[in-house]
Amino acid sequence: MTKKMHATPMLDQLESGPWPSFVKGLKRLAADKDMMVDLLGQLEFSYKTRTGYWKGGTASVIGYGGGVIPRFSEIADKFPKSAEFHTLRIMPAPGMHYTTDILRKFCDIWEQHGSGLIALHGQSGDIMLQGCTTENIQPAFDAVNELGFDMGGAGPSVRTSMSCVGHARCEHSCYDEGRAHRTVMNNFTDELHRPALPYKFKFKFSGCANDCMNSIQRSDMAVIGTWRDDIQVQQDEVKQFVKAKGRDYVIDNVVTRCPTRCIKLNGDDTLTIDNRNCVRCMHCINVMTKALAPGKDRGVTVLVGGKRTLKIGDLLGTVIIPFMKLETDDDREKLVELAKRIIDFWAENGLEHERCGEMIERIGLANFLEGLGLEADPAMLAHPRTNSYVRTDGWEAEVERLKQARIG
Helix, strand or coil: CCCCCCCCHHHHHCCCCCCCCHHHHHHHHHCCCHHHHHHHHHHHHHHHHCCCCEECCCCCCCCCCCCEECCEECCCCCCHHHCECCEEEECCCHHHCCCHHHHHHHHHHHHHHCCCEEECCCCCCCEEEECCCHHHHHHHHHHHHHCCCCECCCCCCECCCEECCHHHCCCCCCCCHHHHHHHHHHCCHHHHHCCCCCCCECEEEECCCCCCCCHHHHCCEEEEEEECCCCEECHHHHHHHHHHHCHHHHHHHHHCCCCCCCEEECCCCCEEECHHHCCCCCHHHHHCCCCEECCCCEEEEEEECCECCCCCCCECCEEEEEEECCCCHHHHHHHHHHHHHHHHHHHHHCCCCCCHHHHHHHHCHHHHHHHHCCCCCHHHCCCCCCCCCCCCCCHHHHHHHHHHHHHC
């Protein structure tokens, strides 16, 4: 270490608790990196003054309009070595599959060109290579690109596409998430590199309704595995489970926790499931994994519009395709075409800095579906009717109007 450590009494307190502290990791990196020494000094100063001192700017690599988060210090005179602390967002591998060799190479690259601080995976989902000077951004990305990894998004572009490990090692998986992920992103490379959309657009792929990617809450287009036939039941395994856990446990933790009350524990310790009322929540399957499994007729549900807080608060994704098969290349191409229609419609009708879900809230789901050429479906219902009375006057006139519209 060539630079003396700053006094950090407030940060030191964060190391004293029972849980692992990020401060200890930063101090370890500071043993070899002057940038991290001044970063700790600036962080301590921020804690003391209760003020943040990072500002944005412009920083990028050749051929990309986004992917780098510029961070310039407003107090560089006090902490010159951390005057620039940019972050490179790198797209994660489909299914989060990495070899130890690749991970070591990531570490070597960032030790050479950056601070050594890596987040796998940040809130955004990308690989976050944190702490780089402007002059080192390009050589760092070139080295990462040589490994086969692309820049992640930043700004109004397609970005932060993710998929769960699913098909590779999870028995709940209802489709090949990694292949669907790769197919979709191969068709949106230009939208990743050239920010030209109203705002960001994220794809996320989860193999089942457990939704390990949290796609419903944080992706503009969520592809979630599901099935449309009956849950597979191994009654011998059910009996073994009941014998091991007891009837009360099964009733309390499986039967009564079914959201639609479609499960019944019989007197002979077998299960009866009313599959017509099953909403595929996965709870019973998660509890009784050996006894229950997703059905054999598997596919995906597609939801649109999930996001975190921006203009109108958090939104969950809205179902636009209740079920579609996703087994063949033709099936995956249909998914790509759907994604293109969604992005094209949003690009044409969305306002600046408006997520797709916010546009749907503004123009209405019916108009969005009409723009995509999709029929409305009961599965798209966001909230049940609270008034049981329905006006029927005018129905005949409306039916006639729709007939004429179709004929025309």
